[in-house]
Amino acid sequence: MSVSALFTPKFKAYFQRTWILYMMIIPTLVLLAIFAYYPMYGTVIAFQKFNPGLGFFRSPWVGLANFERIFNSPTFPRVIGNTLIIAISQMVVGQVSAVLLALSLNEIRFIWFKRFMQNLLYMPHFLSWVVLGGILMEILSPFGLVGKAQTAMGLDPIIFLGSNDWFRPTLVLTNLWKEVGWGTIIYLAALTGIDPELYEAAAIDGANRFQRMWHISIPSILTTIILIASLNLGNVLQANFEQVFMLYNPTVYQTGDIIDTYVYRMGLIQAEFGISAAAGLFKSIIGFLLIIVSYKLADKYAGYKIF
Amino acid sequence: MIREKDWRNVAFDIFNHLFVFVLGLLALAPLVNLLAISLSSSAASMGGYVTFLPVDFTLENYTAIIKSDSVYRAFMVSVQRTVLGTILSMFITVITAYPLSKTAREFKGRNVFIWIIVFTMLFEGGLIPYFMVIRSLGLLNSIWALILPGVSTWSIILLMNFFKEVPRELEEAALLDGASHWQILWKIFIPLSTPALATLALFIAVFHWNSWFDGMIFMTDHANYPLQTYLRTVVIDMNSSTLQMDATTVDSLSQRSLRAAMIFISTVPIMVIYPFLQRYFVTGIKLGSVKG
Numbered sequence: 001m002s003v004s005a006l007f008t009p010k011f012k013a014y015f016q017r018t019w020i021l022y023m024m025i026i027p028t029l030v031l032l033a034i035f036a037y038y039p040m041y042g043t044v045i046a047f048q049k050f051n052p053g054l055g056f057f058r059s060p061w062v063g064l065a066n067f068e069r070i071f072n073s074p075t076f077p078r079v080i081g082n083t084l085i086i087a088i089s090q091m092v093v094g095q096v097s098a099v100l101l102a103l104s105l106n107e108i109r110f111i112w113f114k115r116f117m118q119n120l121l122y123m124p125h126f127l128s129w130v131v132l133g134g135i136l137m138e139i140l141s142p143f144g145l146v147g148k149a150q151t152a153m154g155l156d157p158i159i160f161l162g163s164n165d166w167f168r169p170t171l172v173l174t175n176l177w178k179e180v181g182w183g184t185i186i187y188l189a190a191l192t193g194i195d196p197e198l199y200e201a202a203a204i205d206g207a208n209r210f211q212r213m214w215h216i217s218i219p220s221i222l223t224t225i226i227l228i229a230s231l232n233l234g235n236v237l238q239a240n241f242e243q244v245f246m247l248y249n250p251t252v253y254q255t256g257d258i259i260d261t262y263v264y265r266m267g268l269i270q271a272e273f274g275i276s277a278a279a280g281l282f283k284s285i286i287g288f289l290l291i292i293v294s295y296k297l298a299d300k301y302a303g304y305k306i307f
Numbered sequence: 308m309i310r311e312k313d314w315r316n317v318a319f320d321i322f323n324h325l326f327v328f329v330l331g332l333l334a335l336a337p338l339v340n341l342l343a344i345s346l347s348s349s350a351a352s353m354g355g356y357v358t359f360l361p362v363d364f365t366l367e368n369y370t371a372i373i374k375s376d377s378v379y380r381a382f383m384v385s386v387q388r389t390v391l392g393t394i395l396s397m398f399i400t401v402i403t404a405y406p407l408s409k410t411a412r413e414f415k416g417r418n419v420f421i422w423i424i425v426f427t428m429l430f431e432g433g434l435i436p437y438f439m440v441i442r443s444l445g446l447l448n449s450i451w452a453l454i455l456p457g458v459s460t461w462s463i464i465l466l467m468n469f470f471k472e473v474p475r476e477l478e479e480a481a482l483l484d485g486a487s488h489w490q491i492l493w494k495i496f497i498p499l500s501t502p503a504l505a506t507l508a509l510f511i512a513v514f515h516w517n518s519w520f521d522g523m524i525f526m527t528d529h530a531n532y533p534l535q536t537y538l539r540t541v542v543i544d545m546n547s548s549t550l551q552m553d554a555t556t557v558d559s560l561s562q563r564s565l566r567a568a569m570i571f572i573s574t575v576p577i578m579v580i581y582p583f584l585q586r587y588f589v590t591g592i593k594l595g596s597v598k599g
Contacts, residue, residue, distance in 0.1 A: 029423065031455060036431070036432070117328070120334060126584065127517070130542060134570045145336070148355065267435040268434070281433060306425065
């Protein structure tokens with residue numbers, strides 16, 4: 001087919017109608033080219049002895065040396081372990097709690113009370129980790145609210161943010177504070193769709209409240225539960241960077257340092273660009289594969305498609 | 308709902324209401340404690356006498372912060388980034404979602420474009436390459452470094468799915484009348500999507516207001532910090548000298564009270580729009596569940 005064949009009257013008519021659609025898509029493509037695809041090309045840093053003066057194109061190549069260094073150091077494998085432990089415990093505890101809270105909210109009879117509590121429990125979701133971190137540092141200090149409560153009970157105040165035993169549980173619990181309320185929304189949406197007659201029929205048959213939850217409520221949100229669990233799988237390398245970064249400090253690096261904080265410190269504090277980019281690329285590649293698998297699972301078991 | 312007078316049911320209800328009530332109190336307690344500290348005198352908060360009610364009630368912590376030039380500057384950076392960022396992001400979202408909501412027959416290449424966008428949600432270059440790109444573009448210390456990268460891919464996908472639900476007949480009739488796609492977008496699609504657009508705009512605005520990490524790494528001059536980034540240095544460094552007030556004020560005010568007041572001031576805009584946000588939670592959920 002020659003080029004002139006493209007300029008048939010039919011094509012001209014199509015183009016006259018749709019050229020504006022192509023114009024509309026251009027700004028996004030340009031911005032993504034600069035701020036998403038160019039950095040993707042920039043992952044070549046992971047294979048370079050990167051020098052910012054020379055840039056992506058002229059820095060000397062070092063093959064896999066950066067990867068050899070991170071995997072031979074004791075730090076990076078530990079950081080991967082921390083990431084997985086923190087991310088998985090946050091997801092499991094977070095999802096179980098959100099389901100239980102949604103079931104509980106669904107059983108509340110006074111609508112005004114339910115609304116009020118929902119709005120209260122959703123609020124922390126809209127505050128940044130800087131704000132919540134500031135509040136937590138205050139109340140978790142030995143002289144803060146929690147410390148004083150412990151002293152009042154005759155206990156020694158625990159330094160939650162300075163103890164390798166307590167740091168991870170603190171992350172899980174404080175993340176629950178921020179997100180558990182918000183996490184219930186998707187389940188409550190499914191629960192309010194249930195026909196009340198189902199509950200009434202079950203009550204007449206002598207089912208108690210727990211039996212009704214077990215046989216009616218839970219089956220009706222099961223697809224949603226599976227969906228969220230599948231999508232979570234794609235995020236097991238995302239251990240909530242903003243939260244950890246706000247709350248951690250050198251004393252808890254052993255249990256609290258995650259891939260993202262390691263990438264930040266190596267790259268922007270110690271200027272070990274190659275090391276940092278190698279760790280980042282490792283995370284991106286594994287994360288990419290995990291997301292693909294999680295979408296496949298979500299599609300297979302919950303009929304979910306992003307578009 | 309079924310009303311049964313069985314004692315087991317009553318016990319269940321009492322326990323369940325109590326359970327939710329206690330959780331609500333636990334979620335609120337830290338905020339109330341901080342609010343009380345921010346409204347207490349320095350002596351009281353340093354001495355650790357404040358729990359849930361202000362001791363020696365005072366507003367001097369708030370007045371000190373409002374008077375601080377550096378807080379004002381950071382606040383204005385945040386306002387600027389939130390307004391500009393939300394407008395730009397919404398404009399880009401709308402004009403991108405519209406063509407993508409067409410079928411691949413009506414808009415050839417649609418599926419390629421959509422994959423170009425979705426791929427950026429699946430794979431990222433990572434922090435260092437990203438930082439180097441911003442740096443090489445000369446955007447360090449520019450507010451555009453906080454605004455331009457904010458193409459919200461998820462809001463494009465959400466709005467695209469929403470646009471797909473607009474009845475095709477409206478568009479076909481308008482096309483027959485000789486309307487262009489540009490006119491159809493602004494005269495038909497936008498007016499029909501106001502709840503969805505309001506939801507997206509509110510969530511994008513909250514995102515911009517709450518962002519701090521980009522400000523921290525891209526603004527090497529602290530004078531360009533947005534408020535949340537600025538707040539982080541105050542909270543982390545536990546050092547109110549960043550507030551740049553004269554020494555006597557700092558001495559007379561408890562750093563603890565000042566920090567608490569600073570935290571609350573930074574959340575004021577969120578608290579102001581929270582009632583509006585609530586109205587759109589449900590729209591947001593529906594938006595997320597509409598599938599093409």
